[in-house]
Amino acid sequence: MKQKKYFYIYFAIILFPLFLNGQDISLYTQINGRYDFTFIGNTMNSAENNITAGLVTGTSSTANLNLNSNDTVIKAFLYWSGSGDGDFEVDLNGIPITPDRTFNHSRISGNNQTFTYFSAFKDITTYIQNNGNGDYTLSNLDISAFEVYHKQISTNYSGWAILIVYENSNLPLNQINVYDGLQGVPSNLSINLTNLFVIDNNNATAGFIAWEGDASLPTETFAINGTVISNGSNPINNVFNGTNSITGATDLYNMDLDIYDIENYIQIGNTSANITLSSFQDFIMINTVVTKLNSQLPDATIVIDDYDLTCNNREIPINYTVYNVNSTEILQANTPIAFYVEGVLVGASQTQNIIPIGNNETGSTVITIPNSISQNFTLTAVVDDIGNGNGIVTELVETNNSNTIGIKLLISPEFNILEPLLSCNLGLTKAIFDFSDYEQQVKIAISQIVTFYENYDDAENEQDPIFNTSNYEATSTPKEIFIRIENEYNCYSITSFLLKVKNCPPIVYNAVSPNNDNLNDSFFIDGLRDIFINFRLEIYNRWGKLLWIGNNDKPDWNGYVEEGIGSKLAPDGTYFYILYLNDPSYPEPLNGYLYLDK
Numbered sequence: 209m210k211q212k213k214y215f216y217i218y219f220a221i222i223l224f225p226l227f228l229n230g231q232d233i234s235l236y237t238q239i240n241g242r243y244d245f246t247f248i249g250n251t252m253n254s255a256e257n258n259i260t261a262g263l264v265t266g267t268s269s270t271a272n273l274n275l276n277s278n279d280t281v282i283k284a285f286l287y288w289s290g291s292g293d294g295d296f297e298v299d300l301n302g303i304p305i306t307p308d309r310t311f312n313h314s315r316i317s318g319n320n321q322t323f324t325y326f327s328a329f330k331d332i333t334t335y336i337q338n339n340g341n342g343d344y345t346l347s348n349l350d351i352s353a354f355e356v357y358h359k360q361i362s363t364n365y366s367g368w369a370i371l372i373v374y375e376n377s378n379l380p381l382n383q384i385n386v387y388d389g390l391q392g393v394p395s396n397l398s399i400n401l402t403n404l405f406v407i408d409n410n411n412a413t414a415g416f417i418a419w420e421g422d423a424s425l426p427t428e429t430f431a432i433n434g435t436v437i438s439n440g441s442n443p444i445n446n447v448f449n450g451t452n453s454i455t456g457a458t459d460l461y462n463m464d465l466d467i468y469d470i471e472n473y474i475q476i477g478n479t480s481a482n483i484t485l486s487s488f489q490d491f492i493m494i495n496t497v498v499t500k501l502n503s504q505l506p507d508a509t510i511v512i513d514d515y516d517l518t519c520n521n522r523e524i525p526i527n528y529t530v531y532n533v534n535s536t537e538i539l540q541a542n543t544p545i546a547f548y549v550e551g552v553l554v555g556a557s558q559t560q561n562i563i564p565i566g567n568n569e570t571g572s573t574v575i576t577i578p579n580s581i582s583q584n585f586t587l588t589a590v591v592d593d594i595g596n597g598n599g600i601v602t603e604l605v606e607t608n609n610s611n612t613i614g615i616k617l618l619i620s621p622e623f624n625i626l627e628p629l630l631s632c633n634l635g636l637t638k639a640i641f642d643f644s645d646y647e648q649q650v651k652i653a654i655s656q657i658v659t660f661y662e663n664y665d666d667a668e669n670e671q672d673p674i675f676n677t678s679n680y681e682a683t684s685t686p687k688e689i690f691i692r693i694e695n696e697y698n699c700y701s702i703t704s705f706l707l708k709v710k711n712c713p714p715i716v717y718n719a720v721s722p723n724n725d726n727l728n729d730s731f732f733i734d735g736l737r738d739i740f741i742n743f744r745l746e747i748y749n750r751w752g753k754l755l756w757i758g759n760n761d762k763p764d765w766n767g768y769v770e771e772g773i774g775s776k777l778a779p780d781g782t783y784f785y786i787l788y789l790n791d792p793s794y795p796e797p798l799n800g801y802l803y804l805d806k
Contacts, residue, residue: 249369290366292354311390421448635738
């Protein structure tokens with residue numbers, strides 16, 4: 209036996225708040241088809257706790273599953289329960305089992321003591337399908353740490369049960385409803401069955417798994433639509449009497465596995481029914497209630513399969529599938545479908561064909577997202593909806609007609625506006641530019657991808673990008689450079705900036721040696737010609753006599769002086785120049801000196 213840890217009830221009373229309610233019985237699942245159900249299970253009690261002086265609860269018991277050869281297991285749900293805070297580590301045929309879900313219930317006795325109870329659920333469908341008929345033993349269900357305490361009020365018990373839903377081709381189309389929780393029955397427990405359409409009441413049944421009933425306390429009833437009924441195992445006033453009405457066993461001490469025929473108490477055409485379990489003296493807990501009704505209705509559901517987004521487009525093609533899987537009737541053609549975005553109707557469609565039981569139909573439509581809707585929104589598809597929340601088809605389940613997904617529209621990325629980039633005019637508006645840092649400056653998000661192009665068409669078609677952004681030569685300016693900015697959704701924006709030149713101050717090299725050695729043979733001013741095209745350069749000797757006048761049409765001064773007819777070479781020495789750039793950025797002339805050395 210595995211070692212287990214228990215939190216004793218005495219500490220729970222002191223340290224934890226009191227919970228006086230369990231989990232109310234509610235619909236767990238609904239299964240539709242040529243199905244029926246049965247129970248197997250057993251108590252861990254060796255005698256009824258209400259009339260036995262000693263402790264009665266063990267840790268292991270066995271039950272037998274014996275379905276017909278043409279019965280196929282569809283679902284198998286294991287429930288186990290007992291007194292105390294809960295044992296959630298048990299074995300089934302030696303295999304460790306931990307629950308998918310757990311339930312608890314607590315009550316305060318007349319002397320203000322708190323008593324707790326638990327149950328657990330495990331879907332064991334695959335295991336039962338693989339193992340089939342035979343003995344099943346649940347073991348290691350141990351409530352010994354709580355039994356003495358619960359014996360005070362005779363609620364020391366434990367037990368287990370498996371609900372089996374099986375298919376048989378000879379059965380009519382039935383609706384199996386499984387309700388569970390852990391709800392005490394101090395007076396009345398009422399369950400309303402809705403969304404029915406009973407076309408045949410033949411073999412309609414209802415069953416339950418109940419805990420802590422006592423055969424010696426005949427104060428309980430089972431009613432369908434207000435009529436109290438009984439079966440062969442359960443007298444009309446002693447429903448929870450420790451019996452298994454499937455096998456006829458009467459020794460399921462302090463638990464009940466019972467199924468009732470209700471065909472005489474539900475009518476053809478009924479769209480709802482009510483089940484009531486009552487106990488006016490005995491403390492009972494209901495774990496599971498199951499009904500089988502021959503109710504033939506479709507059950508339309510829808511799933512949005514996929515959608516196609518394109519950049520900056522609010523028209524979205526939608527692919528969807530309408531299902532009629534969990535149903536007992538065909539779904540008629542032309543069942544309406546509505547599409548909502550944030551509660552606003554944005555599209556409509558309908559099924560094209562009859563959808564048989566268990567089948568589906570795919571479809572597509574195009575919805576248009578209003579401009580008032582933000583980039584992020586939820587899209588809801590609703591089958592059997594004419595566009596105002598109302599449908600035209602009566603279904604088994606009216607609350608499972610919608611499917612909602614989140615969508616984010618694809619939009620072109622935002623970007624920063626770039627200022628024109630200036631560089632020095634190298635002549636005739638040619639210049640070298642470094643715009644490598646513009647890649648980061650234009651970005652809004654770090655994930656954006658930036659590429660530069662020489663014209664818009666290249667940017668649009670992603671061809672011939674500019675790779676040398678740090679030493680780019682523009683042969684004429686102003687020149688527009690185009691930028692393509694892409695985001696992670698492959699949406700892009702195109703922006704641009706201008707390359708412009710400015711006339712930078714010229715650089716004067718003031719040494720002249722006109723000796724034809726190709727070194728300083730003339731008075732050279734860098735950044736002057738073809739930039740300041742209207743310049744005027746005047747050369748003076750030390751006494752202020754004008755010796756030479758130059759402009760953009762004359763060669764650089766090489767030391768010769770023009771004196772009317774003919775010319776001669778000026779002597780070595782210091783000379784002065786005045787340079788008129790005739791440019792708005794340089795209203796004052798530049799002046800300086802130069803050395804002439806032959």
